[in-house]
Amino acid sequence: MALVELRDICKTFGSVKAADNVSNDNESGEFNTQLGPSGSGKTTVLRIIAGFEEPDSGTVRLNGVDITHLPPFDRDVNTVFQDYALFPHMTVQDNVEYGLRTRKVPKALRAQQAGEAIASVKLEHATDRLPHQLSGGQRQRIALARAMVLRPKVLLLDEPLGALDRQLREEMQVELKNIQRDAGITFIFVTHDQEEAMRMSDRIVIFNEGRVEQVGTPEEVYERPATRFVAGFLGAANIVAGDPARKIFGRTTTVSIRPERMQLQPVSYSAASGEFAVTATVKEAAFVGANTLYVVDTDDGVRLSISRTNTQSPGHDNRFAPGDRVLAVWHDRHIAEIPA
Amino acid sequence: MTDTTTNSQPRSVRRSRPVSSYLLRRPKLRLLALLALPMTWIIGVYIFSLFLLLITAFWNVDPFTSLVSPGFNLENFSLVLTNPSYIATSVRTLLIALTVTLVCIMFAVPLGIFMAKIARPWLRNTLAVAITLPLWAGYLVKIIAMRLVFTEEGFFNWAMSPIGVRGPGFSVPIVILTLTYLWFPYMALPVYTAIRQIPPNLFDASSDMGAKGFTTVWRVVIPLIVPAMIAGSVFTFSLSLGDYLAARFTGGATQMIGSIIAANINLNPPVAAAYSMVPITFVVIYLMVARRTGSLERM
Numbered sequence A: 001m002a003l004v005e006l007r008d009i010c011k012t013f014g015s016v017k018a019a020d021n022v023s024n025d026n027e028s029g030e031f032n033t034q035l036g037p038s039g040s041g042k043t044t045v046l047r048i049i050a051g052f053e054e055p056d057s058g059t060v061r062l063n064g065v066d067i068t069h070l071p072p073f074d075r076d077v078n079t080v081f082q083d084y085a086l087f088p089h090m091t092v093q094d095n096v097e098y099g100l101r102t103r104k105v106p107k108a109l110r111a112q113q114a115g116e117a118i119a120s121v122k123l124e125h126a127t128d129r130l131p132h133q134l135s136g137g138q139r140q141r142i143a144l145a146r147a148m149v150l151r152p153k154v155l156l157l158d159e160p161l162g163a164l165d166r167q168l169r170e171e172m173q174v175e176l177k178n179i180q181r182d183a184g185i186t187f188i189f190v191t192h193d194q195e196e197a198m199r200m201s202d203r204i205v206i207f208n209e210g211r212v213e214q215v216g217t218p219e220e221v222y223e224r225p226a227t228r229f230v231a232g233f234l235g236a237a238n239i240v241a242g243d244p245a246r247k248i249f250g251r252t253t254t255v256s257i258r259p260e261r262m263q264l265q266p267v268s269y270s271a272a273s274g275e276f277a278v279t280a281t282v283k284e285a286a287f288v289g290a291n292t293l294y295v296v297d298t299d300d301g302v303r304l305s306i307s308r309t310n311t312q313s314p315g316h317d318n319r320f321a322p323g324d325r326v327l328a329v330w331h332d333r334h335i336a337e338i339p340a
Numbered sequence B: 001m002t003d004t005t006t007n008s009q010p011r012s013v014r015r016s017r018p019v020s021s022y023l024l025r026r027p028k029l030r031l032l033a034l035l036a037l038p039m040t041w042i043i044g045v046y047i048f049s050l051f052l053l054l055i056t057a058f059w060n061v062d063p064f065t066s067l068v069s070p071g072f073n074l075e076n077f078s079l080v081l082t083n084p085s086y087i088a089t090s091v092r093t094l095l096i097a098l099t100v101t102l103v104c105i106m107f108a109v110p111l112g113i114f115m116a117k118i119a120r121p122w123l124r125n126t127l128a129v130a131i132t133l134p135l136w137a138g139y140l141v142k143i144i145a146m147r148l149v150f151t152e153e154g155f156f157n158w159a160m161s162p163i164g165v166r167g168p169g170f171s172v173p174i175v176i177l178t179l180t181y182l183w184f185p186y187m188a189l190p191v192y193t194a195i196r197q198i199p200p201n202l203f204d205a206s207s208d209m210g211a212k213g214f215t216t217v218w219r220v221v222i223p224l225i226v227p228a229m230i231a232g233s234v235f236t237f238s239l240s241l242g243d244y245l246a247a248r249f250t251g252g253a254t255q256m257i258g259s260i261i262a263a264n265i266n267l268n269p270p271v272a273a274a275y276s277m278v279p280i281t282f283v284v285i286y287l288m289v290a291r292r293t294g295s296l297e298r299m
Helices: A042-050 A092-102 A107-120 A136-148 A166-183 A194-200 A218-223 A228-233 A242-249 B018-024 B027-056 B075-082 B084-118 B121-136 B139-150 B155-163 B172-196 B200-208 B213-242 B245-250 B257-267 B269-292
Strands: A004-013 A016-026 A031-035 A057-062 A077-080 A154-158 A186-191 A203-208 A211-216 A238-240 A254-257 A262-266 A275-287 A291-298 A303-309 A325-331 A336-338
Touching (some): A004 A042, A016 A057, A016 A203, A031 A042, A031 A166, A042 A077, A042 A186, A042 A203, A077 B200, A092 A136, A194 A218, A228 A238, A242 A254, B018 B027, B075 B084, B075 B269, B084 B121, B084 B172, B139 B155, B200 B213, B213 B257, B245 B257, B257 B269
Parallel strands (some): A031 A186, A154 A186
Antiparallel strands (some): A004 A016, A004 A057, A254 A336, A275 A291, A291 A303
16 A cells, blocks of 8 residues: 555646646655646645645545545645745744644653754754744755654655755755655655656656656656656657658657667768667757767658767767768667657 | 948937036935925924924913913923823723724734635725725714714614613723724734735645644734734824824713813813823833834834
8 A cells, every 4th residue: 555645636726727637656665756847737736635735536545544635734744845934933943843832742842853853954053043044955954854853654845945056956855865765754755857856766756737647766757758748858858750750760659769879870880789770960069068969860851869978088089060971870779669 | 240320429428417417416415405395394393393292281371361371390290190080091091092902903813814815806805995995984974983883872772672782882992992993994904914925835834734723823923913013003002092082972971181182272281282291102102112023114
């Protein structure tokens, strides 16, 4: 039995279907991520799990118990909000103690537990400060401590790193992952950042237009995208359908192949076993540091993106320039067939 | 590249503006021009008349001729500060003003929460208009309206007669009600605005951490709107303190500071002047306390 089970959740705001028959299982102890572009329904589903929204239909079960219509204050889940939602008139200590206080935890015990939670996010020195005296990263940590101190079965995180700058965000990604692993709490994390999702998650649920497109480990959803949307949303992909797919890749379905899974070779190159090749003309070559990104047109008129890692010492690399005739080469096992 | 410049002449100097240029170099003169009118008002009319009032408080009235004669004596002050009926009226007025303020807060907070967080937009707008509408009606009109409602044969007694309830008649409670009616918008609007400005996430966060509605109101909403309540109370408190027509028309025998000042204004101006220092002192003390909370900066 999964810890959080969503079954056929529907939610409409006006004429917008924010959640359209969403079903999903979140396993206990896992770092689950709900990934999707803005307006894809990922946050709505999170708010339904938290109890801030009631679904129009469908059920939410926590540990097998139907909690669909329970108010937020009766659910054993806690939330870290996008803009942290710290109480501006309370000190860090009082913010963290808030949930313990509503649960009537005795004063000494709650001071101790809040102190431990604050220490676990390394902000012992800031207990007497007000939220506006903290930096963005510190507020983020306090919001996390405030939710974690209640030891919920599930911690919901609504784009908690969105407001942080890049470097801080990467530090917090590692830290969040460590905290989740150490505490063994089930996380349901909402983000629109694919890299962040892949870096942190045990399991990713990809949302689009209110529907779940695919569920899987980061590798599964990246290597075996189930839909065109997933293939295009998670990193770059060459998506080829119809006639060209049959001619070039010999498939009757739509196929997807990642730019980094294709190679460029001189026309004199002879393919190894399992390799396929098609002649093409280089249209663009962009040096972006670690990689060079090529855009080529095959003789059948299909445009492909190919990424080459710049591994050779400068000047010794096999470079191509726009107008060069080349072979675009790939291995058959790198092709993902998209059923739909 | 084609030449796209128009044939306008480049200019480094615009046409001269002698007054502006002159003032630009003389900041003191500029300040004077800016403040001339408001300062004439504040110092010339407002402060000066208060000062005259203060001076008059030290004068006295000749018992035979009933003429005011200038001088310096503290009799008027000792009268209003020691005479039991003056003291009682001062205390009564203070308590009425404080009660009006409290009643306004008790009405404004739930109403503000409903308007800001629960009501649909059309209802919210309707209520906002309903709250401000009384401000459009004349002050006396509203007092007379309350008088008609609570008079012996008035609406209240008529409406309550089936259940055998009778109104208290013109008395202190009705004065409090009338003053609440008069000044409620000054409390309701800032309180409502402040509640609207509370980020919705704070309500979610509070209930997420186990707080039910009342706890959220008590621990989150009230502390965050204290500045708005104090801003509103400056109006409800000081306007109530200075009022006398509400007491006169809806108070029966109730006397407030204003009633006594009004009664003395022709008979004994120095006593009226001395007594008017009492509400001024109350308001000054109140403002100093309010200032300490830092709430006045938000007004």
